[in-house]
Amino acid sequence: MAIRDQLADFGAALTFDDLPRDVVEFTRLLISDQIGLTAVGSRINPDVEELVAGIGIPGFIRRIGGREESSLATEGCKVPCVNAAFSNTVISWGGFEGLHRAAIHLPCSLIPATIAMAERECASGKDLILATVAGAEVMTRVGAALGASDVYNRGFHPTALCAPIGCAVAAGKLLGLGRVALGEAISIAAVQGAGAPPWVEFPRNPHTHSIQVGRGAQSGVLAALLAQRGVVGISAIFEDPRGFLRAHSANPDPAKLTRGLGEEYEVKQTTVRRFGVGIYIIPAVEALLGILQKHQISAGDIQGMTCKLPTAVVPLVGSPGYPSGDASGAASRSTRYVLAFTAYKGEEGISLSLEYKTEANLKDPRHMELFKRIDVVPGPELDRFFPGTWPCILTVRTRDGREFVQFHNGAVKGSPENPFTQEEMETKFNRVVARVLPEESWKRMLNMQRRLEEVDDVSELAVLMAARY
Numbered sequence: 001m002a003i004r005d006q007l008a009d010f011g012a013a014l015t016f017d018d019l020p021r022d023v024v025e026f027t028r029l030l031i032s033d034q035i036g037l038t039a040v041g042s043r044i045n046p047d048v049e050e051l052v053a054g055i056g057i058p059g060f061i062r063r064i065g066g067r068e069e070s071s072l073a074t075e076g077c078k079v080p081c082v083n084a085a086f087s088n089t090v091i092s093w094g095g096f097e098g099l100h101r102a103a104i105h106l107p108c109s110l111i112p113a114t115i116a117m118a119e120r121e122c123a124s125g126k127d128l129i130l131a132t133v134a135g136a137e138v139m140t141r142v143g144a145a146l147g148a149s150d151v152y153n154r155g156f157h158p159t160a161l162c163a164p165i166g167c168a169v170a171a172g173k174l175l176g177l178g179r180v181a182l183g184e185a186i187s188i189a190a191v192q193g194a195g196a197p198p199w200v201e202f203p204r205n206p207h208t209h210s211i212q213v214g215r216g217a218q219s220g221v222l223a224a225l226l227a228q229r230g231v232v233g234i235s236a237i238f239e240d241p242r243g244f245l246r247a248h249s250a251n252p253d254p255a256k257l258t259r260g261l262g263e264e265y266e267v268k269q270t271t272v273r274r275f276g277v278g279i280y281i282i283p284a285v286e287a288l289l290g291i292l293q294k295h296q297i298s299a300g301d302i303q304g305m306t307c308k309l310p311t312a313v314v315p316l317v318g319s320p321g322y323p324s325g326d327a328s329g330a331a332s333r334s335t336r337y338v339l340a341f342t343a344y345k346g347e348e349g350i351s352l353s354l355e356y357k358t359e360a361n362l363k364d365p366r367h368m369e370l371f372k373r374i375d376v377v378p379g380p381e382l383d384r385f386f387p388g389t390w391p392c393i394l395t396v397r398t399r400d401g402r403e404f405v406q407f408h409n410g411a412v413k414g415s416p417e418n419p420f421t422q423e424e425m426e427t428k429f430n431r432v433v434a435r436v437l438p439e440e441s442w443k444r445m446l447n448m449q450r451r452l453e454e455v456d457d458v459s460e461l462a463v464l465m466a467a468r469y
């Protein structure tokens with residue numbers, strides 16, 4: 001049996017009752033977190049605000065028009081499902097979204113598209129959770145089979161490559177596709193992924209950074225709809241030497257596509273972000289905060305820092321250039337800048353905040369001066385951990401000649417090894433959403449999310465998420 005058909009068999013046969021209780025609960029919290037981030041993304045993230053208010057992508061999608069199927073975030077109206085999946089994913093990217101250990105930005109690339117299809121089909125909360133799990137299990141295994149380092153080395157972006165496949169499975173599940181049609185949806189999706197990672201070389205955030213992930217989500221939804229209408233794809237899309245795996249990776253591992261399928265749930269290997277910075281930077285932030293607290297030193301005491309990261313990560317978050325005043329996107333990917341900011345602002349300044357991206361902080365001479373004394377270098381000894389974990393070794397040197405070295409194994413707060421509790425997840429939701437949405441709206445959203453399994457039709461929740469304020 002072709003690999004894609006094994007994946008389709010799993011997706012088509014999976015029922016809500018099959019899901020372990022801890023998987024249901026984690027997925028519900030993941031959906032809740034992403035709903036909040038989608039609802040407020042453009043209001044707390046200057047990069048997204050440019051796409052919404054400046055470039056006007058949601059407004060552009062609204063003007064295209066079409067059948068009213070799924071809610072369009074920031075616009076408070078409904079548009080065709082495929083277009084809502086695209087736009088809602090675009091504005092979900094680049095803030096506090098989570099990352100799976102296969103280096104896939106799973107929540108922001110899967111959940112907005114799944115919600116769009118769930119609303120179109122008037123699906124229940126249980127249907128939404130089930131579809132999210134089915135899509136996540138396939139998407140993450142595709143990412144693991146490719147290998148993030150090999151994908152980056154070939155010039156592709158893992159999330160943009162894998163999003164079409166995961167979203168096709170989730171959307172197909174909500175459409176009620178059988179195993180045959182779902183297999184075709186996977187094949188159709190697999191030829192649509194792309195994306196490129198050289199955004200790290202830009203002084204400011206290129207808009208394609210978000211758009212390529214949005215297109216991945218849109219392509220997955222489109223693939224499911226095409227398969228429903230009888231379109232067929234390549235049956236050996238994963239096995240063929242010219243197929244998906246070999247095209248995007250020099251060393252793929254096809255066995256990872258089906259290993260543990262239905263027995264080990266990969267969705268739980270997703271890290272929820274505590275800080276709104278590049279996720280590979282978070283271990284360094286935690287290491288620095290630990291050193292500052294343990295040894296009672298301040299930013300003024302620091303002579304310099306050296307941060308070792310896995311070799312594949314350094315080109316992504318180790319840029320030597322200081323992000324300019326309008327380069328908030330570059331700031332989120334600059335380990336050197338984030339460490340300088342954290343040294344001065346502490347945990348309260350960096351936690352659940354995007355204040356480090358403001359013009360005032362980017363132009364703060366203290367941040368600029370400390371930035372010059374921070375180095376980010378490859379740590380080959382860390383490569384064996386990546387991408388399963390994202391470790392770092394941080395060395396802080398003080399002006400009085402002391403040196404403190406902290407190894408962080410990557411188990412940051414919010415990771416599978418150190419997860420948020422429900423109370424902590426709701427605290428994050430409240431702190432982020434309450435800043436920008438009316439109290440009545442966000443409290444209604446939170447109440448519905450708490451009882452998501454009891455919701456007969458998720459449309460009301462989708463409308464609340466996408467309301468225009």
